[in-house]
Amino acid sequence: MGFKRKDLLSIASLAPEEITLILDAAEPFKEVSGREIKKVPALRGKTVANLFFEPSTRTRASFELAAKRLSADVINFSPSASSVMKGETLLDTARNIEYMQADIIILRHSSAGAAETLARAVRSSVINAGDGWHEHPTQALLDLFTIKEKKSGFKGLRVAIVGDLAHSRVARSDIRALTKMGAEVLVIGPPTMIPPYLDRLGVKISFDLDSALPGMDVIIMLRLQLERQGRSLFPTVREYSRLYGLTPERVRLAASDVLIMHPGPINRGIEIAPEVADSPSASILDQVTNGVAVRMGLMYLLSQLN
């Protein structure tokens, strides 16, 4: 089957076959990123607009690099430098970009559903680069790509997602993607950070890291978003780190070939010990490399449709 969508808004809306299709499309682009001349002409003459209403360094850079390696032209909009400060609405900003003949708009916004609203309003393809606490689909796709590279498949794979599940769009997209592909997902965190009804997404829940880790094939650590909350959800950062930080001792509880992942940026010594982050089991920097390949594959697929 081919990829028939105009936009990529969420993992929830994708069928497992579509996820496989995107992961397969990313494969050849990983090879391109390893070349001396990291450029192919697949999107020559197309325009990609980065529209980021929330601060982001790596996701924006990853999308920009992906577009440039496909030979597309890239424009960057950020609210501080644009007319959003002057009171323009999201849709008006996006329509202006649309009428500059942008083929693909990458949107990051603090409101859940912003990408979907935008996708309905413009003819350009829209890629959700994170909307509020809703989803961050390309992060989940690059996580899956990284897991696929290191493990034989997803069926029956035991994956732990550890940290602040309540405020993590990465976790929500990861859970949906992993369960769709047949993995068993266990989420672990303090009770204040596990939202009610999370089990409806088909995951098991645990509040105790040490008893949950044995047998895990993959551990995805979430960033403690100190800037978003903090004081009210747990007593101290030190206590959080003691109860839910990934230490070398805890890694030894999991499967011997466990894969450790983190969407970045990492808080060294808080949710992940420096020795763990720098160990051969960690694939945090592979995730960064794979992110560019996955975004290239996705933009290639979307551009084929229009």
Added chain:
Amino acid sequence: MDPVTNKADTLLMDAHEMGRALTRIAHEILERNKGTADLALVGIRTGGVYLAQRLVQLIQQIDHAHVPLGELDITLYRDDLALRKNQPVLRKTTISFNISDLRIVLVDDVLFTGRTIRAAMDGLMDLGRPAEIQLAVLIDRGHRQLPIRANYVGKNIPTSRDEVVRVFLEETGEHDRVSTLKE
């Protein structure tokens, strides 16, 4: 007759002819390049890859020398990417050696408009700066739209534009042969 399409199917080349044509091309490659120094073969996916593999084996038998082999996917370099209704299947380019300063023989099954070869040359140039690019094809069916000519040709076959030339290979579970379909 072709059992599936019910169109007239004419055999243009059987397995023996194909074997002889490839053996001749292998000899010609060795003769033209005076051996295998700095030589490498690159097959264009997918048919060209199988033919390139066979040529590497034949060169090994004739000259007892191993020639590096690469596989090139030209999908991203097509000039009709935006025009096609169906998404072409993307495959991986696997060329594990540095092509700079090598003499590269591109291998494809059928030479037609020349657009595939144009795309393949662009793809190669993005990987480095080969000393020379040569072209080997099993079938040259004419109707070029670009100024491209093959250095090694298995068989020249005059065709009409609407004919379909099909190359069947053992590697894909068929008997080696080439045939055309006419409306």
